Amino acid sequence: MEENQKQSTEQPPESRFQVSRSTLLIDLWMGRIIRLGGISVVIAVFGMLGFLVSQIFPLFSKAKVESLAPVNFSQTGNVALGEDEYGEMPFTCDTKGNIIFRKAGDSSVTKTWLADFKTATQASDGQNAAPVSIPVTAIKTYPRDGLVLLGLADGSVRELKINYKITFDKNGKRELEPSIDLQYAGKISENNSAILEAWSVKGTEGRLYICRQQKDGHDLLTGRRLIERKGLGGKAKVTVSEPFPIAADVTDLERVLVPSTADSLLVIRKTGEVRVYQNSENTFSLLQSFKPFGDAKNAQIAAAGFIFGNVSVVFQGNQNEEVVWSLYPQKQADGQMLRRWGKIHDCETLAGVGQGIFPAAGNKCYLSVAGGRMQIRNMTNGSIRWEDSAPASPIQQVIFSRNYNRLSLLCEDGKVYRWAITDHHPEASWNTFFGKIWYEGAEGPAYTWQSSSGSDEFEAKYSLVPLIYGTVKGTFYALLFAIPIALLAAVYVSHFLRPEWKSVIKPMMEIMASLPSVVLGFLAGLWLAPLVDTHLIPILCVIGVLAPSALLAGYIWSKLPQPVRRRVGPGWEFAYLFPFIVLCAYGAWQLGPTIESTFFTVKDLASGQNISDFREWWRQSTGLNYDSRNSLVVGFVMGFAVIPIVFTIAEDALSNVPNSLISGSLALGASRWQTVWTVVVPTAVSGILSAVMIGFGRAVGETMIVVMATGNTAVMEANPFNGMRTLSANIAVELPEAAAGETHFRALFLGACCLFALTFIVNTFAETLRQRLRKRYKMN
Amino acid sequence: MSNARFQARPATDQTGRPDFISIKNFGFWYGEKKALKSMTLDIPERQVVAFIGPSGCGKSTLLRNLNRMNDLVDGIRHEGDIAIKGQSIYDPGLEVISLRRRVGMVFQKSNPFPKSIYENVVFALRVMGVKNRAVLDEACETSLRKAALWDEVKDRLNDNALGLSGGQMQRLCIARAIANRPEILLMDEPCSALDPIATGKIEELIHELKAQFTIVIVTHSMQQAARVSDRTAFFYLGELIEYDTTEKIFMNPGQAQTEAYISGRFG
Ligand SMILES: Nc1ncnc2c1ncn2[C@@H]1O[C@H](COP(=O)(O)OP(=O)(O)O)[C@@H](O)[C@H]1O
């Protein structure tokens, strides 16, 4: 009272009410800095998201294809096309074997090579024969090797080597100077039967020629190999193998397909049947015959082609049909698993009669032409990279450049139509990442992640589904272990434990939270995994006995007479409980081996003796894998990483429940447990949920523990005794070996985005739940 | 200052047990600090006893001892004994929980649980294990009626209790405390945070509840003590200075300190 009066009577000097300039300035600047900080956090988050999206966006774009000026070869009758590495000087080869080079820019002729096969006949047998012009029956160009193989009607072959010499003129402009070497000329067929197909066999310096001899409506196919060995003097020595029969009784022969390895041969008949002949030691035997389009009369095969990698063939039918067949293990009638051809894809098709299948040279794409239109497709995921109308004139040959950036079409009208392709990620599509795909050589459609292999013919498998599954699995096991323990511990510490103990345990848990996960991962992989491996049953027994023994302890406690219970002060119960549980756990540990030998005895397959080994029992009785670095170990150790955070936050939330509520509840005659359960937990539930969410976030994003404590195999199995590969571990393991900008690299970023989406969805869900709970149990 | 305005209500029914709560030579320590000096007083059945005295003199401490809420505090110690209906509350055979069920408590700051009004009222019954909905409904209505809150909240029993006004919340806490029909109701400055109208309502209520409960109320307002209580105890520095009928304390206090306090000469 007195003070008030003083204040109202005394006239205060002006300056007392003035705020100092520095206070105002600090206020202003702190406000600005805080705003700046807030805005930069938002920008950083969106920038990160933007970066991720910019990295994955190209994965889902189609090919950009730009039409280039056609090269006009003016004369018709060209059947084969070849070109140099840059596509600057294509050449064509006509049915007589004449080769013409033209400049891509102005179609001017730069070189003409006229075939003169009459003299060649002489050279082959050394005798003088009357000069007869022999038609060419088979032409094959290998632009990459600069090789042109010609097979003639009389059974002789010519092998031409095309060389482009690069010179630079005065202005430094690149000039190409083509030259042609006749590398080999010789007769392959004794009985003068025409050469049907000529193949340069991949991986060897050899060729395979197939001769076709017609006899009473039958076709007799024989093969001959030509092996080139570089001699000491640098001169190639060519040896020709003995002729070997391939098929003797083919009727209605349409064409022959040979993989570039030439280890098998597909004979396509006019009836729509495909016969597969398998080669071993130069003997071809019929392996399988099938009809890709069924038994219908008009189910003919319009076109077919081996896809890069030689394991799959695309067949095009006459009636808007296109299928992919591949060689994969199939169960035979006698139960054996043998590699046979079977259909793996049914493709969407262009309407109309099939006009050709032309595979790309370095990836799994192919050009499919039908009904006057054409598409570039990816065989693996079925995505259509590009579509346009096909040239009106029938297509003779198609060349995809080696690095899939150019497409050249030789048409009957003598023109070479050309396109520039920009398609960096033909193997990427929604289906690739999230769909079930039947890969070549696989037994069925599957979600597979297998990003690299030794061979470039390998079909990259980028399904994120097993990784998402692994992430969810790892998180599930970690949370299954961590959440109950962390929350119960938080409840115990916040409301049951004596405060002096709490002040020790809380900081200890906080230190545990800062334990580097690489240390935990190291422990998991090098210490825990081997321990669990050898002592699995005892460990499971101990875990199983913990909760029941705690309950039992409680039950016995409640039966103890009041004076005995009084002796243990509130908050000291653990001193009684702890030894009891330890005793029970010890008992369970000791009992473990007995249990294992009683319930898990199996016959060891190797020695034939009975052994008690849970791992073997698991493998034999469930047929599932047992991996020593399994989900249990990961869950356990990742749980250790999660427990401290969840505990700390949940404990804070529980401790922050106002004491007035607790007193209120106790005063109404509620026991401590009732108070905690009915008042404290519901009041703190939103904080507890936050704790769980942060634990979830930690488990989902946890990388090092998973990398070190699992085998990192991307399997999709709920089996707790198997490992997994998570999205984050996948990024950690593979990012160093992925080249920036390639599909693999971007797929990893897509994985990161999925991780982001996963946490985003779960967090959003949890946050809405939290808000609702908060409203329900809101404190004023 | 005239004592006329502290006109006490005439004492009502006096037939109850005179030593319903009997506090004998009771002293109390918080750790080393002695909060209550040894004191003896009897609280008669179905009467309102007011504890008055300056802040920190131990009123709440004594009140909280009556239902052993002080057990929650660390390092406490007591001497002497408190008995309810002749049974010591420190009897080893007596569960604290059952004691608290007999002795309800209303706190200075209203503390409704962040639950619905209904759940707040039936809380004590629920923790006692009552599951029968009809019993709960019935208890909810009677206690809300007794707490003079029924008409105000009967249409929104399922709303969150935290949406009520301060006075309503305090009456809800009273309803909650009497729902399981305790024998004794302890109130620690129940009106200190309330406006005069709400205070009036609660005082009215105390008067009504007296018929069924033995009420011990701590208050800072001497007018209130005079208005609601039958007997008044005056504490000073942890010591029971004077304990007598309210009329006697206010009209004719036996101690100079009491006199000084009542007339507002210190505080
Ligand atoms: N929990 C406690 N721990 C230690 N001292 C306490 C505690 N509660 C109250 N006290 C002390 O006991 C004395 C009596 O307090 P209290 O009973 O709350 O007084 P009143 O209710 O009369 O204002 C005060 O000096 C106070 O500081």
Ligand SMILES: [Mg+2]
């Ligand atoms: Mg007090």
